[in-house]
Amino acid sequence: xxxxxVGIVGGTGYTGVxxxxxxxxxxxxxxxxxxSRKEDGMPVADMYTNLRGKVDLAxxxxxxxxxxxxxxxxxxxxxxxxxxxxxxxLAAGVKIIDxxxxxxxxxxxxxxxxxxxxxxxxxxxxxxxxxxxxxxxEKIRGARVVxxxxxxxxxxxxxxxxxxxxxxxxxxxxxxxxxxxxxKSGVTGAGRKAELHILFSxxxxxxxxxxxxxHRHHPEIVEHLQTLHGGPVGLTFVPHLTPMVxxxxxxxxxxxxxxxxxVDFQKLFEQxxxxxxxxxxxxxxxxxxxxxxxxxxxxxxxVHRPGNGDQLVVLVVQDNLVKGxxxxxxxxxxxxxxxxEDAGLGQxxxxx
Ligand SMILES: NC(=O)c1ccc[n+]([C@@H]2O[C@H](COP(=O)([O-])OP(=O)(O)OC[C@H]3O[C@@H](n4cnc5c(N)ncnc54)[C@H](OP(=O)(O)O)[C@@H]3O)[C@@H](O)[C@H]2O)c1
Numbered sequence: 001x002x003x004x005x006v007g008i009v010g011g012t013g014y015t016g017v018x019x020x021x022x023x024x025x026x027x028x029x030x031x032x033x034x035x036s037r038k039e040d041g042m043p044v045a046d047m048y049t050n051l052r053g054k055v056d057l058a059x060x061x062x063x064x065x066x067x068x069x070x071x072x073x074x075x076x077x078x079x080x081x082x083x084x085x086x087x088x089x090l091a092a093g094v095k096i097i098d099x100x101x102x103x104x105x106x107x108x109x110x111x112x113x114x115x116x117x118x119x120x121x122x123x124x125x126x127x128x129x130x131x132x133x134x135x136x137x138e139k140i141r142g143a144r145v146v147x148x149x150x151x152x153x154x155x156x157x158x159x160x161x162x163x164x165x166x167x168x169x170x171x172x173x174x175x176x177x178x179x180x181x182x183x184k185s186g187v188t189g190a191g192r193k194a195e196l197h198i199l200f201s202x203x204x205x206x207x208x209x210x211x212x213x214x215h216r217h218h219p220e221i222v223e224h225l226q227t228l229h230g231g232p233v234g235l236t237f238v239p240h241l242t243p244m245v246x247x248x249x250x251x252x253x254x255x256x257x258x259x260x261x262x263v264d265f266q267k268l269f270e271q272x273x274x275x276x277x278x279x280x281x282x283x284x285x286x287x288x289x290x291x292x293x294x295x296x297x298x299x300x301x302x303v304h305r306p307g308n309g310d311q312l313v314v315l316v317v318q319d320n321l322v323k324g325x326x327x328x329x330x331x332x333x334x335x336x337x338x339x340x341e342d343a344g345l346g347q348x349x350x351x352x
Contacts, residue, residue, distance in 0.1 A: 003030040004337055007070035007094075009085075010077035011059055012036040014188045015099050017048050018326035019074055024054040026330065026344030028337070031057055033065040040064070068092035072333055075099060076326070083120040086145060090124065095336055096145045097329050101216065103128040103147025110219045130224060131332040132157055133341070134276055140335045148332060149224075151189060151324030152217040152239060155250035155316040156181045157224055158279060158299055162272040163254055163265075163312070168231025173263060174254035174312060177234035181221070182251045186244035186290070189320045197241070204243045211239050246321050247290030252314040256305075265303050265312060273301070277342050278323060278331065288317040295319060296349040297327035319349075 006023055010016045011034035023029045034044060036059035044059060045052040067073050068088065072095040075082035082098035089096055096103075105111045106126070108119050119125055128145040129136055132154065140146060149157070159181075163174045190198045197203065218237045225233040242249075256263075266284055273279040280300045282288055288300040296319065304313040318324050327345055334343050 001028065003028055004072060004333070005030055005032040005070045006333075007033040007035075007065060007067045007073040009035045009062060009065075009067070009073060009075045009081065011044065012039055012047060012192070013076055014192050014321055015325040015329075016076035017051075018321045019076055019329065020044065020048065020051055020055055022322075022326055022330050022344055022347075024051060025347075028339050028343055029333070031055060032070050033057075033067060034059055035062040035065045037061055068094060070094055072097060072336070074329055074333075075102075079115050080117055080120075083124070086121050086124045090144055095143075097131065097148055097332055097336075098146070099148045099325055099329055101147070101150065101220070103145055104130060104149065104153075104220050105223055107219070107223055110223070114216045114219055131328065132224070133328070133331050133335065134158060134273070134279060135161060135224070135228060137335065140332055141338070143336060146329075146332045146336065148325065148329045150217045150220050151185065151248055151318070151320040152181075152183050152215075152237070152250065153221045153224065154324050154328065155183065155248055155299065155318055156221050156235075156237070156252060157228070159250060159252040159301060159314040159316040160225060160254065161228055162269050164225060164229040164233070165272075166228070166230055168229050171259065172257045173260040173265075173268075174256055176229055176231070178255055179225075179233065179235045180253040181235060181237045182240075182253070183238065184240040184242040184249045185320055186242060186247045188246045189248070189324075190241075203241060207240065207242055209238055209240045215239055244290060246319050247294060248318050248320040248324055249288075249290055250316045252316065254312045254314070256310040256312055258310070261310070265305060269301060269303050278327075278345070286315075288315055290317050290319075291351050292349055293317050293319050293323070294350045295322060296347045297323050297331065297345045298349065299323045322347075
């Protein structure tokens with residue numbers, strides 16, 4: 001079988017280099033084009049020395065990259081870039097996986113409010129699929145355009161899906177109106193750029209919340225929670241910046257419905273994710289660590305019920321750059337091209 005010709009727009013960013021790392025080890029993918037406007041002509045391995053001997057391409061400006069000759073193009077760019085090029089690529093038969101937010105929200109008003117720009121191609125948005133594989137596997141197989149989920153949304157949606165799926169109105173397990181997601185991200189979540197709040201002397205040896213009164217990932221999480229639930233959902237979402245390079249830890253609180261007191265929540269999670277290659281429901285009493293998923297596409301979940309009371313606490317860890325971004329994007333590519341879902345994604349986490 002011929003290899004899939006892959007283009008990456010935004011190859012110098014953190015999700016871009018993570019795509020390069022994963023795709024350079026992928027048995028069915030051939031890197032054909034990698035763009036950067038600032039580093040046009042620079043060999044990739046000169047910037048990212050971990051790729052020496054693995055990637056022999058140079059960055060090229062997007063206009064020279066011949067993206068229409070690829071089978072799939074990943075956009076590892078800020079929002080607004082993928083939607084500006086989507087129609088031209090689709091017309092040339094190229095599939096699209098956007099790591100930004102252009103194809104994550106079906107609610108156009110919400111997109112425009114949070115991303116401060118009109119959507120360039122609502123028709124393409126309507127046919128696109130939200131690329132959270134564990135929820136949308138079959139739709140992704142047939143998709144031409146995938147909106148790869150945000151990092152926080154991946155942890156919160158997978159942490160809540162077993163509790164809410166299809167349960168609006170009928171035998172609720174938890175109170176869907178008072179959900180809380182208390183989430184922490186490593187600094188690479190902010191991208192590779194020079195900004196004051198992510199300087200070493202600002203972000204290291206420090207811990208703080210941000211976006212408490214509103215964050216772009218909140219509407220994304222709520223839209224997809226409501227879809228899977230089949231009814232309204234109330235969520236308080238508080239992200240934090242934590243002094244790690246990569247990694248994400250989400251602590252999710254859900255109030256157990258009085259009629260669901262006798263449910264075995266550990267078993268519920270184990271059964272829901274039994275066949276998922278990248279979701280590990282850990283044994284009772286576990287406290288998953290971010291380093292247990294570092295550089296791998298795994299997400300690990302632990303379910304707690306302190307004092308056997310009515311508060312459920314779900315702990316979720318992932319690598320924000322892998323399952324939270326580029327690994328999940330490769331998982332989507334595998335499905336879109338009929339490959340084994342785990343092709344090129346067998347990396348074991350780096351520990352310690
Ligand atoms: N970091 C994470 O943990 C994470 C997780 C999930 C999703 N995401 C999303 O993934 C996307 C990329 O994130 P990142 O952290 O990798 O960003 P980043 O480190 O800031 O890199 C952005 C990349 O996009 C390129 N770029 C910027 N503006 C462009 C334009 N107008 N046209 C073409 N290329 C452009 C940049 O290169 P040049 O300027 O040289 O062209 C650079 O290579 C973002 O939308 C982000 O929200 C990030």
